[in-house]
Amino acid sequence: MQSSSTRRFLDQPIDWRSRLMLVVAAGLLVTIYFVPLWNMTMFAPQYRDGLRLDIYAYTLTGGNNGQDVREINVLNHYIGMHELADTSFAELQWMPFVIGALGLLVLRAAVHATVASVMDVTMLFVYFGAFSLWSFGYKLYQYGHDLAPDAAVKVPPFMPPMFGYRQIANFEVYSYPRAGTYAMLGVMLLLAGALVSTWWQSRHTPEVPAPAG
Amino acid sequence: MKRRNRYPWASVLAVVGLALAASQCTPSAPRRSTGGAAVQSDVAVAALKTYVPPGDLDQYYMFSSGGHSGQVYVYGLPSMRHLSTIPVFTPYPATGYGFDDESKKMLGDLTWGDAHHPALSETKGDYDGRWLFINEMNGRIARIDLRDFKTKQILGPVPNLHGNHGSSFVTPNTEYAMMATRFSVPVPQRPVGIDKYATEYKGIVAGVKIDPQSGEMSLGWEILMPPFDYDIGDAGKLVSDGWMFFTSYNTERATGKLEVTASQRDRDYIAAVDWRAAEKAIAAGLGDMIDGVRVLDPAKVPGLVYLMPCGKSPHGVDVSPDGKYIVGSGKLQGVTTAFNFEKVQTAIRNKDFTGEEDGIPVLKYESIKDAEVPVGLGPLHTQFGPDGFAYTSLFLDSAIAKWKLGTWEVVDKVPMSYNIGHLAAAEGDTVSPDGNFLVGLNKLSHGRHLSVGPSQPESSQLVDISEEKMKLLYDAFTEPEPHYAQIIKADKIRPIEVYPKEENKHPLAVWDVNETGVTRNGNRVTVKMVAVRSSFSPTSFEVNRGDIVTIAVTNIEQTTDELHGFALLDYNINLVVDPGETKQVTFTATKPGVFAYYCTNFCSALHQEMQGYMIAK
Numbered sequence: 001m002q003s004s005s006t007r008r009f010l011d012q013p014i015d016w017r018s019r020l021m022l023v024v025a026a027g028l029l030v031t032i033y034f035v036p037l038w039n040m041t042m043f044a045p046q047y048r049d050g051l052r053l054d055i056y057a058y059t060l061t062g063g064n065n066g067q068d069v070r071e072i073n074v075l076n077h078y079i080g081m082h083e084l085a086d087t088s089f090a091e092l093q094w095m096p097f098v099i100g101a102l103g104l105l106v107l108r109a110a111v112h113a114t115v116a117s118v119m120d121v122t123m124l125f126v127y128f129g130a131f132s133l134w135s136f137g138y139k140l141y142q143y144g145h146d147l148a149p150d151a152a153v154k155v156p157p158f159m160p161p162m163f164g165y166r167q168i169a170n171f172e173v174y175s176y177p178r179a180g181t182y183a184m185l186g187v188m189l190l191l192a193g194a195l196v197s198t199w200w201q202s203r204h205t206p207e208v209p210a211p212a213g
Numbered sequence: 214m215k216r217r218n219r220y221p222w223a224s225v226l227a228v229v230g231l232a233l234a235a236s237q238c239t240p241s242a243p244r245r246s247t248g249g250a251a252v253q254s255d256v257a258v259a260a261l262k263t264y265v266p267p268g269d270l271d272q273y274y275m276f277s278s279g280g281h282s283g284q285v286y287v288y289g290l291p292s293m294r295h296l297s298t299i300p301v302f303t304p305y306p307a308t309g310y311g312f313d314d315e316s317k318k319m320l321g322d323l324t325w326g327d328a329h330h331p332a333l334s335e336t337k338g339d340y341d342g343r344w345l346f347i348n349e350m351n352g353r354i355a356r357i358d359l360r361d362f363k364t365k366q367i368l369g370p371v372p373n374l375h376g377n378h379g380s381s382f383v384t385p386n387t388e389y390a391m392m393a394t395r396f397s398v399p400v401p402q403r404p405v406g407i408d409k410y411a412t413e414y415k416g417i418v419a420g421v422k423i424d425p426q427s428g429e430m431s432l433g434w435e436i437l438m439p440p441f442d443y444d445i446g447d448a449g450k451l452v453s454d455g456w457m458f459f460t461s462y463n464t465e466r467a468t469g470k471l472e473v474t475a476s477q478r479d480r481d482y483i484a485a486v487d488w489r490a491a492e493k494a495i496a497a498g499l500g501d502m503i504d505g506v507r508v509l510d511p512a513k514v515p516g517l518v519y520l521m522p523c524g525k526s527p528h529g530v531d532v533s534p535d536g537k538y539i540v541g542s543g544k545l546q547g548v549t550t551a552f553n554f555e556k557v558q559t560a561i562r563n564k565d566f567t568g569e570e571d572g573i574p575v576l577k578y579e580s581i582k583d584a585e586v587p588v589g590l591g592p593l594h595t596q597f598g599p600d601g602f603a604y605t606s607l608f609l610d611s612a613i614a615k616w617k618l619g620t621w622e623v624v625d626k627v628p629m630s631y632n633i634g635h636l637a638a639a640e641g642d643t644v645s646p647d648g649n650f651l652v653g654l655n656k657l658s659h660g661r662h663l664s665v666g667p668s669q670p671e672s673s674q675l676v677d678i679s680e681e682k683m684k685l686l687y688d689a690f691t692e693p694e695p696h697y698a699q700i701i702k703a704d705k706i707r708p709i710e711v712y713p714k715e716e717n718k719h720p721l722a723v724w725d726v727n728e729t730g731v732t733r734n735g736n737r738v739t740v741k742m743v744a745v746r747s748s749f750s751p752t753s754f755e756v757n758r759g760d761i762v763t764i765a766v767t768n769i770e771q772t773t774d775e776l777h778g779f780a781l782l783d784y785n786i787n788l789v790v791d792p793g794e795t796k797q798v799t800f801t802a803t804k805p806g807v808f809a810y811y812c813t814n815f816c817s818a819l820h821q822e823m824q825g826y827m828i829a830k
Contacts, residue, residue: 067771071771071772074772078817
């Protein structure tokens, strides 16, 4: 049951400012392919320069020309952690596709230009963002908890930090979002901005009666 | 008799009194003491100048020859900390050198060498930090690559050359490293009675050509020389580029007890060799083939060599940074002689000769020398500072003299403990010496360190030469025996710390644990093995008694410091494999039984678990 004013708002075309925001949002989505979403950095006395892991939408890369991922895996094998590899993350397969699809939907909304289409893509985007975060957290949980029973060094299951700092054994571990996540946040704000801007306009524009048809 | 016994006490008292008086006359230490206050430095200044706090890095590398230990030792300056040992002519279990197939082949039949004079590669007369060359007495010369601080090539034993002492001094653009013989022998080698020494025995000076890209050494040319003992050399630079200077002693051509027979003449010679002329003569096809090598005879190729008379039994010959002066130090004199290169050229042009030796002209001493500098007793070797000062080691005086080029005045002396041989100043034999520091490489050190029994270490003493007065800063004790050293600014060398995977072209390298294993071809067994924290793959393998076994161990780590060792007990096998490297060893499985292999180079918390078994049936 929708009130007629809501329906009218949903069908309402968005203005040029909102369209511009959508185009910028689509552009931001493209940048996500080129910058990491998240970074984890680990320091220990013998790793003064830190071991760095960058998470991209489609791959994991290590610092020091990729060597840091190998090093993290060498260290993790002692406590029976699964190997970090692109192939063990299904997310890395579908995320680029979903980002592309969302980009196209954003562009579609810019062309179709109704509040409803912007609303749709915003909802999808929020869902995608929330799901990705949950999936990232769940993966971290799994990695820290699903340890091989025959590991050389038995450690109690642990949760690596998702955001912020945590001391794990002799390692200081820092985990923070990087440019890709901020870009996603930017996309979200732009989508919201497009909606708010249109809503603001509709409140301050005198209603034009629909042409008789 | 009665009378004598009358005063027995008086004579006893007289004797005791005299003894007491005599004991008061002799001081307990030498008056002109070198063991007392003079040798001690201003402690606070010295401490500040040499202290490198934990975690901080030194300013200079020093590469010190290890003498008859056959190795090169690397020190950091100014801390004088020993950083590493580069094995060259002698097996070194610590790095597995001389145990794997490649280094065993490089060493050949000789497991020992007497390393003498390290020489850093140069570009335009300045150190470029690419390679270090070092000679040894068995007619060999080696190249160390400073990209990984490893010995890459040993050239020799070079035919006709006996006792390669006058080596490995490089030319200003590393066109050549040099070789020159301390011992003369019949050339070609054959048994000839010692009574024919003066005529049948010959010395050799050789140029070792260096590939400008790879550093690969090959024999360029040899020159037949009179049977003198060729000692030390230095290449001309800038104005004197193209010439090479070698000191020689026993120009008496004496045999027997040389300490007497070879010390009769007041002057011996510095041999000035026009190495570009030698290069041209070889290119023109001159010279005779002797023992597979083309040898030039200066009697037949005029202009190749000239002899410069130099004070008695010279050791060091050193060309000043501007290339204008050639400083020769007669070790049995109290002066060092500065020759003027321009005057040498003039004398050659004017044929200002006083005689000849086997067809080689001898230049007139008075015409070519600029000064005899009264540095002190037993001058051996000279290095240079950036400001026109020269530093000469004095073996007999146990001191270093500082003197000025041009004015020839001696301005300062600092005692050394004891009997300094060579000395090395920071970049002190290049066209642009650095100053700051100088290291005296002493032969004796007794009393300067906690006693370690009769086999005493040598000492290397750090001297501050940044100010007018030289100051002794630090005593370090070094492995035998530092004959010479090279000191280079640290930022000129940028070593790698792992061998990149892409560069590993070893045919038996494997990077995947799944590709490891044993293959057999008749009685030849090949084991491809991977080492990574903290296991070997495979963890066991079987061979049959009498098999010829090749084990190739690839360290698939790409992490700094993660070396793995591979020792096979009772088979005298000991490899150390650096990150990214593959090393191979071949042996015959002569002993049946079960033999453990394990990681020798501590790698991780589970290093002790890194092991496996070879079963020889």
